[in-house]
Amino acid sequence: MKQISAYLFLLVIMNSCAFHSGMMTGNAELNSNSEIVNFAIGEAKAVYVFGIGGLNSSTLMKDAKEDLYSRYPLKKGQAYANVVVDFRLANFIVFWVNKATISADIVLLDTTKTSEELQIVFKKSEFQAESDLYADLWVQPGDSVFFVRNNGTLKVEVREILWEKKVSVVTEDNRILNARVLKLYTEEKKITFPGIPYKVGDFVQYTAQVTDDLYEQTTAVVKGINPEKILIVYGSEIAEVDPEEISVTN
Numbered sequence: 001m002k003q004i005s006a007y008l009f010l011l012v013i014m015n016s017c018a019f020h021s022g023m024m025t026g027n028a029e030l031n032s033n034s035e036i037v038n039f040a041i042g043e044a045k046a047v048y049v050f051g052i053g054g055l056n057s058s059t060l061m062k063d064a065k066e067d068l069y070s071r072y073p074l075k076k077g078q079a080y081a082n083v084v085v086d087f088r089l090a091n092f093i094v095f096w097v098n099k100a101t102i103s104a105d106i107v108l109l110d111t112t113k114t115s116e117e118l119q120i121v122f123k124k125s126e127f128q129a130e131s132d133l134y135a136d137l138w139v140q141p142g143d144s145v146f147f148v149r150n151n152g153t154l155k156v157e158v159r160e161i162l163w164e165k166k167v168s169v170v171t172e173d174n175r176i177l178n179a180r181v182l183k184l185y186t187e188e189k190k191i192t193f194p195g196i197p198y199k200v201g202d203f204v205q206y207t208a209q210v211t212d213d214l215y216e217q218t219t220a221v222v223k224g225i226n227p228e229k230i231l232i233v234y235g236s237e238i239a240e241v242d243p244e245e246i247s248v249t250n
Contacts, residue, residue, distance in 0.1 A: 041101065084104070205247045
């Protein structure tokens with residue numbers, strides 16, 4: 001009996017890892033003024049029990065398209081480019097899960113067009129906003145935060161929660177970027193987080209690396225915080241540090 005159970009367990013593992021995928025790509029007609037402004041993704045899945053139920057591939061792809069267009073509606077002058085469609089089938093002996101994923105870059109075909117008018121390409125489908133799923137996340141749409149990017153900081157506004165570790169943000173010059181939540185810092189002095197014994201505006205001591213083998217202690221100011229790290233500024237430099245890397249000034 002134990003041998004049979006072990007065999008069935010092994011069979012489940014082997015079947016659960018059986019995936020197959022197909023892929024096709026497409027491109028919008030880009031020009032010298034084109035600019036990638038965002039990344040879009042849509043998903044749909046169907047479950048089959050003993051081969052019964054679920055949806056066919058064309059219906060899955062349509063649902064995935066509707067999901068993509070609902071999450072990332074195009075503005076005037078924008079188009080989807082580098083479109084990738086992927087099908088994956090997971091086998092679990094008595095049931096199968098077929099999943100379709102469509103991803104694409106959103107490009108601004110002409111950067112001189114800034115109209116906010118939306119292009120309605122598919123009938124908008126009903127879906128639960130990702131922001132509703134992550135209502136307890138410390139950042140929410142509309143929040144003003146610092147975004148650490150390319151060794152500098154950008155003042156941005158949170159636009160949409162993509163999932164618990166990534167959001168889309170809007171820069172002061174109206175660019176839309178994706179950002180890891182870990183790279184966002186609140187500038188609000190009244191906000192505090194457990195485990196972060198500092199608040200925005202505090203002066204702290206930090207041991208900065210001057211050369212490969214030379215370090216010196218300097219006074220820094222807390223520019224932003226998040227639940228895990230602290231953003232400090234000293235002179236013309238910025239640094240993301242853990243709480244134990246700094247101390248209160250004497």
